[in-house]
Amino acid sequence: MQFTSQKISNVTLIRIQGRIDHNTSKDFENALKPHLDECISGMNKKIIVDLNGVDFMTSAGLRALMIAAKTCDKQKAEIAVAALQPIIQEIFTISRFDLVLKIFPTVKSAFENLSVDAVGDYGNNLSS
Amino acid sequence: MQIRFWGTRGSIPVAANGRVIREKIKRALLLAEGLRFGSQEQVDRFIDESIEFPTKCGYGGDSSCIQILGGDDYMLCDMGSGLRRFGQHVITEHGPQNPKVYHFFMSHLHWDHIMGFPFFQPAYIPGNIIHIYGGHTVEVMKDAFRRQQSSPCFPVYWDQLGADIHFTQLKENQWHEINGFRIKLRGQEHHGGSFGYRIEKSGKALVYSTDAEHKLDNDKNTAGILDFYRNADLVIFDAMYSLADMITIKEDWGHSSNIIGVDLCLRARVKHYCMFHHEPAYNDEDLFKILQETRRYEEIVREALPLEISTAYDDMVIDL
Numbered sequence: 001m002q003f004t005s006q007k008i009s010n011v012t013l014i015r016i017q018g019r020i021d022h023n024t025s026k027d028f029e030n031a032l033k034p035h036l037d038e039c040i041s042g043m044n045k046k047i048i049v050d051l052n053g054v055d056f057m058t059s060a061g062l063r064a065l066m067i068a069a070k071t072c073d074k075q076k077a078e079i080a081v082a083a084l085q086p087i088i089q090e091i092f093t094i095s096r097f098d099l100v101l102k103i104f105p106t107v108k109s110a111f112e113n114l115s116v117d118a119v120g121d122y123g124n125n126l127s128s
Numbered sequence: 129m130q131i132r133f134w135g136t137r138g139s140i141p142v143a144a145n146g147r148v149i150r151e152k153i154k155r156a157l158l159l160a161e162g163l164r165f166g167s168q169e170q171v172d173r174f175i176d177e178s179i180e181f182p183t184k185c186g187y188g189g190d191s192s193c194i195q196i197l198g199g200d201d202y203m204l205c206d207m208g209s210g211l212r213r214f215g216q217h218v219i220t221e222h223g224p225q226n227p228k229v230y231h232f233f234m235s236h237l238h239w240d241h242i243m244g245f246p247f248f249q250p251a252y253i254p255g256n257i258i259h260i261y262g263g264h265t266v267e268v269m270k271d272a273f274r275r276q277q278s279s280p281c282f283p284v285y286w287d288q289l290g291a292d293i294h295f296t297q298l299k300e301n302q303w304h305e306i307n308g309f310r311i312k313l314r315g316q317e318h319h320g321g322s323f324g325y326r327i328e329k330s331g332k333a334l335v336y337s338t339d340a341e342h343k344l345d346n347d348k349n350t351a352g353i354l355d356f357y358r359n360a361d362l363v364i365f366d367a368m369y370s371l372a373d374m375i376t377i378k379e380d381w382g383h384s385s386n387i388i389g390v391d392l393c394l395r396a397r398v399k400h401y402c403m404f405h406h407e408p409a410y411n412d413e414d415l416f417k418i419l420q421e422t423r424r425y426e427e428i429v430r431e432a433l434p435l436e437i438s439t440a441y442d443d444m445v446i447d448l
């Protein structure tokens with residue numbers, strides 16, 4: 001599993017690539033952790049997790065995501081996941097995560113929902 | 129070894145009401161529209177081949193009670209409301225005046241796991257011998273049973289039971305030889321603690337692991353669960369909640385989810401994963417849908433041999 005993160009306006013965009021199972025869920029947690037710490041410290045209140053590059057996820061990955069969502073919830077911060085592959089979308093439906101997490105078909109639509117300010121910057125970012 | 133499920137529901141028994149039955153009849157009639165049946169056999173064949181499980185049968189509503197056949201004596205795990213039907217079955221089979229020995233292995237003492245005992249006819253008949261084993265202390269076990277059969281909860285008091293009843297605390301993580309089986313207990317996360325059982329005989333292994341919240345947030349604990357389940361032929365698992373429910377609103381309620389069970393059983397190379405302790409709010413269609421979804425999840429995440437998956441229903445029989 002690999003990840004990158006970037007700050008776009010007032011949103012942190014985290015891109016995850018690869019598999020998230022019991023072997024790699026710790027890496028996934030570590031990818032999210034500094035940004036959750038920023039939520040706790042008040043430096044950052046919006047996170048989008050781009051899962052377009054994730055082709056495999058078990059309950060271990062879902063659990064890490066839920067812990068992140070709960071942390072954000074406590075801090076009145078927002079977290080959304082975006083661009084799920086069909087197979088990952090299916091896992092979200094089976095686990096009922098589709099009922100408790102904010103899920104968007106594309107990263108752009110996640111930006112549109114979370115931060116009007118950041119949409120333009122995200123668009124510029126794409127073309128640059 | 130053979131496993132018979134006398135009760136499979138979690139928390140409280142449930143029963144199908146008139147509206148539910150009417151819906152089932154309606155669906156069956158719609159499926160049969162335009163058909164003509166020449167005989168009872170044709171009707172049965174139509175039911176067997178053309179009607180889905182939740183319409184023609186359903187999962188039943190008695191609370192946790194399973195029987196393990198293959199020893200000289202009767203042997204069961206838990207005494208939920210399903211135990212009443214088991215008791216009737218024994219009396220029908222052998223008559224009331226035929227003393228037997230019963231071995232009960234208790235996951236824990238929550239009400240849904242002991243409520244069948246006051247309605248277990250053999251307990252009232254002198255000559256019967258009943259052994260009750262568990263991981264809790266004898267005092268804790270006795271107290272739960274006594275309180276259940278005392279005023280104002282029940283009219284027949286514990287001391288009025290005719291059978292010879294013995295309590296034994298079994299030590300965790302070591303083998304015990306009982307009724308020709310070898311049996312090991314493992315403590316589980318649940319309010320007041322619960323115990324899973326690994327039961328082996330003639331090269332076959334059953335794990336009965338209900339009322340357990342497997343958070344999998346501690347590697348050492350997870351490794352212990354995997355060892356306990358390792359290569360089992362059948363794991364009967366508390367799959368009461370969806371994963372989202374388990375780790376949000378129902379966190380610390382003491383139960384696991386269907387897909388946690390799949391992940392654990394795949395990692396432990398279990399052959400057959402059987403979902404158990406069903407949420408009382410789920411109807412037969414819900415449970416059937418969850419079974420299809422759980423099978424689909426297994427298909428997506430499996431990397432080696434496929435795992436057989438079933439949902440336990442009252443009166444289901446599994447041969448190992």
Ligand SMILES: [Zn+2]
Pocket residue numbers: 138139192238240241339405
């Ligand atoms: Zn229970």
Ligand SMILES: [Zn+2]
Pocket residue numbers: 236238318339382
């Ligand atoms: Zn319980």
